[in-house]
Amino acid sequence: MNWMVxxxxxxxxxxxxxxxxxxxxxxxxxxxxxxxxxxxKSDGGEAFNxxxxxxxxNPLIKLISxxxxxxxxxxxxxxxxxxxxxxxxxxxxxxxxxxxKTTFASRNMALLGSVIFLFLIVHMGDFWFKMKxxxxxxxxxxxxxxxxxxxxxxxxxxxxxxxxxxYVAGMGFLGFHLQHGFQSAFQSLxxxxxxYTPWIKNTGIVFCILISAGFAIIxxxxxxxx
Amino acid sequence: MxxxxxxxxxxxxxxxxxxETFSVNANEHMSFLEMFDVLNEELLAEKKEPIAFDHxxxxxxxxxxxxxxxxxxxxxxxxxxxxxxHMRHFKDGDIIVVEPFRASAFPVIKDLxxxxxxxxxxxxxxxxxxxxxxxxxxxxxxxxERDKAGAAFDAAxxxxxxxxVAACPNASAMLFTAAKxxxxxxxxxxxxxxxxxxxxxxxxxDIEGFGKCSNTYACExxxxxxxxxxxxxxxxxxxxxxxxxxx
Numbered sequence: 001m002n003w004m005v006x007x008x009x010x011x012x013x014x015x016x017x018x019x020x021x022x023x024x025x026x027x028x029x030x031x032x033x034x035x036x037x038x039x040x041k042s043d044g045g046e047a048f049n050x051x052x053x054x055x056x057x058n059p060l061i062k063l064i065s066x067x068x069x070x071x072x073x074x075x076x077x078x079x080x081x082x083x084x085x086x087x088x089x090x091x092x093x094x095x096x097x098x099x100x101k102t103t104f105a106s107r108n109m110a111l112l113g114s115v116i117f118l119f120l121i122v123h124m125g126d127f128w129f130k131m132k133x134x135x136x137x138x139x140x141x142x143x144x145x146x147x148x149x150x151x152x153x154x155x156x157x158x159x160x161x162x163x164x165x166x167y168v169a170g171m172g173f174l175g176f177h178l179q180h181g182f183q184s185a186f187q188s189l190x191x192x193x194x195x196y197t198p199w200i201k202n203t204g205i206v207f208c209i210l211i212s213a214g215f216a217i218i219x220x221x222x223x224x225x226x
Numbered sequence: 227m228x229x230x231x232x233x234x235x236x237x238x239x240x241x242x243x244x245x246e247t248f249s250v251n252a253n254e255h256m257s258f259l260e261m262f263d264v265l266n267e268e269l270l271a272e273k274k275e276p277i278a279f280d281h282x283x284x285x286x287x288x289x290x291x292x293x294x295x296x297x298x299x300x301x302x303x304x305x306x307x308x309x310x311x312h313m314r315h316f317k318d319g320d321i322i323v324v325e326p327f328r329a330s331a332f333p334v335i336k337d338l339x340x341x342x343x344x345x346x347x348x349x350x351x352x353x354x355x356x357x358x359x360x361x362x363x364x365x366x367x368x369x370x371e372r373d374k375a376g377a378a379f380d381a382a383x384x385x386x387x388x389x390x391v392a393a394c395p396n397a398s399a400m401l402f403t404a405a406k407x408x409x410x411x412x413x414x415x416x417x418x419x420x421x422x423x424x425x426x427x428x429x430x431x432d433i434e435g436f437g438k439c440s441n442t443y444a445c446e447x448x449x450x451x452x453x454x455x456x457x458x459x460x461x462x463x464x465x466x467x468x469x470x471x472x473x
Binding site: 094190 | 232245294296297298323325328329330331393395396397398400428429431432435436437438439440441442443444447455456458459460461462463464465466469470
């Protein structure tokens with residue numbers, strides 16, 4: 001195993017970590033969004049609350065959630081290491097900054113990622129942490145006795161315009177991060193092919209729009225249907 | 227045509243550089259380097275220190291000339307080296323900013339001349355094939371599939387000028403290293419050292435202190451030989467295969 005540490009510290013090893021953790025987190029976003037859509041069900045929150053109970057009590061999902069936390073931290077840490085390496089590799093900046101042919105997202109991944117990380121802290125502090133501390137109201141359904149009523153907390157939050165704005169803005173940052181991140185992950189993995197790369201690039205654009213718009217539409221709908 | 231040049235002047239590697247402004251009379255048929263020759267003749271006549279810049283073949287094939295012109299490596303014309311950039315692409319009265327390639331791994335030696343020997347050390351680490359010395363082998367003795375020969379040739383077109391590093395926001399040398407790795411990995415002659423080559427070249431690239439690729443593709447946009455970033459993906463594949471799957 002003496003090859004592994006130097007490999008993971010090499011430039012391409014670090015990029016491998018970024019791409020694999022990034023793609024895992026893309027998968028996580030899909031599952032998260034699918035779960036969130038249950039907020040839109042007009043059943044007083046039964047579907048969402050029982051789903052939340054399942055997601056926080058199933059041992060397998062618990063295990064996967066620990067991996068998710070770890071990968072979020074690893075992706076953030078590695079991204080910051082790369083950012084500072086790259087900044088010192090550039091050294092002095094150019095006086096004349098020509099409007100480059102690169103995309104806004106590709107040049108600002110570290111900034112976008114840092115904002116998303118801060119968003120995550122606020123987001124988890126507001127919903128997840130309150131549930132973990134057990135300070136949410138309890139609700140009972142058939143087969144479920146006194147489970148956390150996260151639905152009421154979430155809908156109460158989305159009654160305030162500034163929280164809705166915060167979430168929509170956060171998803172804007174996520175959208176740009178995914179616009180570059182999704183297709184970039186495949187390039188870093190070396191998965192580049194004349195036949196399939198155009199498909200990957202198009203999928204990345206559809207993915208970033210669907211994910212960010214999908215997450216953003218929920219607080220907007222909830223705000224206007226209060 | 228009358229031009230104003232803002233040129234980076236730095237006496238030696240340790241000196242703190244600064245921009246100096248010059249006026250120069252050029253004609254549109256001159257290359258960018260010839261315009262500098264004219265300016266340097268004037269400076270010499272005034273007993274002033276001429277501006278140091280790198281050049282060699284002036285035919286766009288050696289990779290010696292560098293310079294970042296108005297924020298672009300090798301200037302505004304795509305797929306061209308500085309020596310092949312002619313003044314007709316500028317207008318009378320233009321203010322042109324000329325800076326050296328900026329990267330920690332390319333320290334400034336003097337004015338616009340940077341030390342690119344880090345590239346030489348990457349090549350020394352693995353950018354070669356082992357052959358028996360003696361008579362030159364017959365050109366067609368080893369069959370090469372046509373598409374592979376074409377792809378290898380496109381990679382081999384890299385002149386090692388360092389524009390990719392200069393253009394990259396991270397000062398990454400991945401396009402250069404990827405072109406050299408791919409060129410030999412695609413050919414039968416390169417198979418013997420295929421795995422050690424990519425490992426050693428990537429390792430040397432990291433030792434030299436180049437940045438890490440974040441797939442902005444600024445390198446491809448400013449490469450005078452228009453080397454494709456597809457080769458970076460190929461290098462990644464080669465590297466992962468050599469390190470993870472290699473014995």
